[in-house]
Amino acid sequence: MVLGGIILATAAAVYDGLNATHNQSYGPEARGGASRSEVIISRGVIHYPEIEHPDVLVALNQEAADKFGLNVRDNGIFIADSRCKSVPSKNSVRFYRLPMVDTAYEVAGSELVTNIVALGALAAVTGVVSREALQKAVAASVPRGTEDLNLKALDRGFGLVK
Amino acid sequence: MMQGNEACVEGAIAAGVRFFAGYPISPATEIAELMAEKLPRVGGAFIQMEDEIASMAAVIGASIGGVKSLTATSGPGFTLKQENLGYAAMVEIPCVIVNVQRGGPSTGMPTLPAQMDVMQSRWGTHGDHPVVVLCPSTVYECYVLTIKAVNIAEMLRVPVIVLSDAIVGHIREKVVLPDPGEIEIVERKKPLVPPEGYLPYRADEDGVPPFITYGKGYRYHITSNNYDEGGFPATNDHKVAHALINRLHAKIEKRRSEIIVTEEYMLDDAEVVIFAYGCTARSAYSAVETAREQGIRAGIIKALTLWPFPREVFRKLGGRVRTVIVPEMNMGQLVVEVEAALKDNPARVVPLNRVDGKMITPGQILDLVKEVI
Amino acid sequence: MAVHVDRYLRLHKMPHIWCPGCGNGIVLGALVRAVAELGCSRDEVVVITGIGCSARTNAIIDFNTFQTTHGRALSFATGFKLARPEMKVVVVTGDGDGLAIGGNHLIHSARRNIDITTILINNSIYGMTGGQHSPLTPAGSYATTAPYGTLEPVFDACRLVEGAGATYVARGTAYHVVLLQRLIARAISHKGFAFVEAVSQCPVGFGRRNKMRTPSEMMRWQKDHAVTVKAAAGMSREQLRGKILIGEFVNRNLPELTEVYGRLIREAQSRPGGE
Structure with missing residues (x-):
């Protein structure tokens, strides 16, 4: 999830010429703990890097949906994975339930590329970054040799949004 | 896009740092990891020491060896480094310590930000010691202030602390780095006298004694006991102590306008x-x-x-x-x-x-x- | 070999601060003669010390010298040696400085096999602070902080550093000064972490509290209790009880840290992206 945030911020700041900050938080566990990526994208200078009420929230598991679902700003966007059973969401929020984890399994046989699928879905829903910028940022950020797989995952993410 | 901790590493290498000794500690570890990767590529050396105390000592040892040196840590490690930070202040060995602050006291909140080491950075070691502390709030400032820290350390022969924090150290922002040619780099002042006439602690007007490393024909002694201009212990000499402590502080006061941003x-x-x-x-x-x-x-x-x-x-x-x-x-x-x-x-x-x-x-x-x- | 020691000393810094009868001067003499025997120039030798009586060794010898914080000399030396692999680095420490407060640095320096020669002057006591017990104060001996006799067992410093990975380990005494000089010379010419324990005497801090009032009594004790490694091979465990072994214990060649790191630098620089 941290890498996904970095890619989004890179796409905006480096390839779309905007400003962006990326901020991360995680627990003491090296693997398996909750992790969160916060990305701010702006035409202006970004000072305060933390987000209390996001315009867009992507929750990839139930824990994230439960913890942050109600924080989304009015008229904001909330994208939850279809594996989440119940999702707390306000009426004023545009809500999407998309099979991001399932798609990752279809593409890579594991949930490893879920973050990239989610980026595609997020960009398709919001248009906050261009598809080209995101493709460049993915190719530049993922481990060498996995570019094609990840770009495929990105395309599939875009495809999740009709 | 660059992380604050990464910008410290890039700034240090641009400023000529070629030695890093450290010990793993959140939220500063990225600095050690990147140094381990990058330093050998530019002909420098990295070592992970057995503890924070040793890493501070190794950094000063390498600096006595004539190499620009830096270490990084967070609050609890910074506390352990204070012993040898005082040594560096006393014997006037340039070095830079990046402290990526986290919540305390003690182990506190290992990955969460705080600004609780402002006084520790000034007064953490015993004795009335001189020190300079710089504090970035953006990734770009991590880069330029680390360069400035190295330059001040080399110019004044003083330990300089870059007081970062878990937010600034971990945030990623877009930065446009200056061309290497545009960066001002300061080197230690060399003695103008031959070895016979060299007194390692005879200061110039600016309060800073010229420095030359060992192995170049200038043999001399360094001690952290109260010392005279020749570098030898003058443990109970009140006049020498008075002059020394006053000079250590004056050399910083004289350069306030260059140091303060x-x-x-x-x-x-x-x-x-x-x-x-x-x-x-x-x-x-x-x-x-x-x-x-x-x-x-x-x-x-x-x-x-x-x-x-x-x-x-x-x-x-x-x-x-x-x-x-x-x-x-x-x-x-x-x-x-x-x-x-x-x-x-x-x-x-x-x-x-x-x-x-x-x-x-x-x-x-x-x-x-x-x-x- | 007769050596004019004077040219290696900072005579203008005499007199030194050691008490009459102290063994430190003998160890220092052995070090200086060993350097002379090896034909090293004074410019290529760096002598680093920490705190305590042992640390006062280097202010009066005319090499490149620096005294550091208590127990940390080896860590300073590690940084220095990595920065300047071409220099010969010698650390002089004591049983308190090197084994108590500096014990962690000692075992890790040994483990790294970094090319540093460590001479540990073992006088069984904290001398400079007035006679407190150290990790090498024999159990049952008296010290200012052991008025009823020490209760703790001691380290075997040589076996400790051998176990930690040192590639040259030896022990000599102030009494057997010719042997000590030879061991130090071999330690300095050895490539890797070399450790020489120099058993020495502190008549003021240790001897007078432990029924050895004069320096000569203490040196006689060294003479009577030392057994060479060679002689010990033919002795029973019973016969060796209470004795100290002297001579060379370990002398092996293994990869040395600064050499290995030098190779890493050359490889890293030859790759794309290297300077």
């Missing part, structure tokens, strides 16, 4: 001024921008140099400033310095403190601005 924003007509540093300055900027949109005359003094404390900047505040707000992620460490700097000014000084591992929000500052105006 502050940034001013919307001060001209400000009625409320926020004095901020580190990650809290980011919140202050957000707060002031919103305040201005609402017609409130607020401004900012941002300190990039914390020690020596930039008291000069407060002279610019005229009589129209009614309140100075000092937001800090500690129980109020620099607010006392602000009060002292404003002792002839009727402006009221109001602290704003937060110690729960979260940033002070722009909203908190804005609310206080509205309250005091």
